[in-house]
Amino acid sequence: MIIAIDGPAASGKGTLARRLAAHFKLPHLDTGLLYRGVARALLDSKASLDDAAAATIAARVLKISSLDPVRLKTKGLGEAASRVAAIPQVREALLALQKDFAHQPGGAVLDGRDTGTVIAPDADVKIFIEASAEVRAKRRHKELVAAGENIRYEDVLATIKSRDTRDSGRSIAPLIPAKDAVLLDTTHLDIEAAFRAALSIVEAARAGRGRS
Numbered sequence: 001m002i003i004a005i006d007g008p009a010a011s012g013k014g015t016l017a018r019r020l021a022a023h024f025k026l027p028h029l030d031t032g033l034l035y036r037g038v039a040r041a042l043l044d045s046k047a048s049l050d051d052a053a054a055a056t057i058a059a060r061v062l063k064i065s066s067l068d069p070v071r072l073k074t075k076g077l078g079e080a081a082s083r084v085a086a087i088p089q090v091r092e093a094l095l096a097l098q099k100d101f102a103h104q105p106g107g108a109v110l111d112g113r114d115t116g117t118v119i120a121p122d123a124d125v126k127i128f129i130e131a132s133a134e135v136r137a138k139r140r141h142k143e144l145v146a147a148g149e150n151i152r153y154e155d156v157l158a159t160i161k162s163r164d165t166r167d168s169g170r171s172i173a174p175l176i177p178a179k180d181a182v183l184l185d186t187t188h189l190d191i192e193a194a195f196r197a198a199l200s201i202v203e204a205a206r207a208g209r210g211r212s
Contacts, residue, residue, distance in 0.1 A: 001026065001107040003202060004116035007129030008175060009078060009163050010136035010143075012186045016129065016198045017111035019191075023199065024109070029064065029101050031112030031119065032081060034094050036072040037062050039080035049083045052090075059093035064101065075149050082163045085113075088172045095119070113167055116178035125205040127198060128177035131187045133160055 003020055007013040014030055021028035041058035042049055049055070084090055095118070102108050102120040110119060116126035131139075137157035144151050167175040177183060182201045186194045 001125070001206070002102050002120050002123040003107070003109040003125045003127070004102075004120045004123035004178070004181075005109070005111040005127045005129060005198075006113055006116050006175070006177065006181070007111075008113075008131075008133075008136065008167065009160050010140040011129040011131045012139070012191065012194055013111045013127075013129040015191055016127075016194060017109050019195050020198060020202060021109040024202075026107055026109050027101070027104065028109045029098070029111075030069070031098055031110055031115060032078075033067045033069060033072050034059075034062060034064075034097070035081040035085040035090070036077050037067050038090060038094075039077055039084045040072060042084065043077075043080065049080055050087075052087050055084050055087050056089040056093050059090045062094070062097070064097065075144065075151070079159055079163065082166050086166060086170045086172075091172050113175040114173035116181050117176065118173045121178065124209060125202050126178045126181035127201055128181040128183050130183060130185045133157065133164065135187050136160055 001024065005013045005017045017030070018028055038055055038058045039049060042051065042055055045054070047054040098110070098119045102110055112119070116123055116128070134157065137153060137160050140160065141151065141153045141156040144156065184194070184197055184201065189197065
């Protein structure tokens with residue numbers, strides 16, 4: 001069973017994907033970490049985030065096993081990853097890696113921005129997570145403050161809106177719901193309520209496919 005979960009930054013897709021993966025005992029991939037990994041490699045080598053050639057090389061040598069979520073979730077790297085993700089050659093270089101993960105025996109859970117439209121358009125379940133930009137900014141601001149970051153809510157909101165514009169407006173694999181995705185708005189849901197809603201969506205899809 002392949003479960004594809006997409007949505008904008010801080011919508012809750014990562015948390016829900018991890019919970020669903022644990023529930024169904026499936027491997028999980030946060031596809032955004034791949035782009036963060038490429039951005040991190042560029043920053044470490046002092047290369048420009050707009051250097052398509054350097055970014056493509058970094059993408060081609062990237063391995064999922066080398067991704068460190070703690071190191072890649074640092075301040076500012078999300079914005080850098082969004083810039084790198086807009087480079088068509090980078091997306092092409094990472095495509096096979098993500099497709100192989102999704103279609104491994106038994107299936108997988110993937111979350112990102114194009115898992116249901118590009119990576120696994122044949123996914124058994126597609127969920128598109130939504131939430132208002134203001135609520136998402138509050139969630140992200142709370143996370144950053146808890147991690148010791150000194151940052152204003154207004155700055156987080158501006159960054160999220162900027163990422164939304166870039167992700168939805170790029171020419172390659174824009175952030176849009178798959179035509180057959182189920183929309184889940186988490187604006188007014190806590191994580192437990194959101195997980196129950198997501199689990200119901202998956203179970204309904206499984207029932208419709210004979211619980212495969």
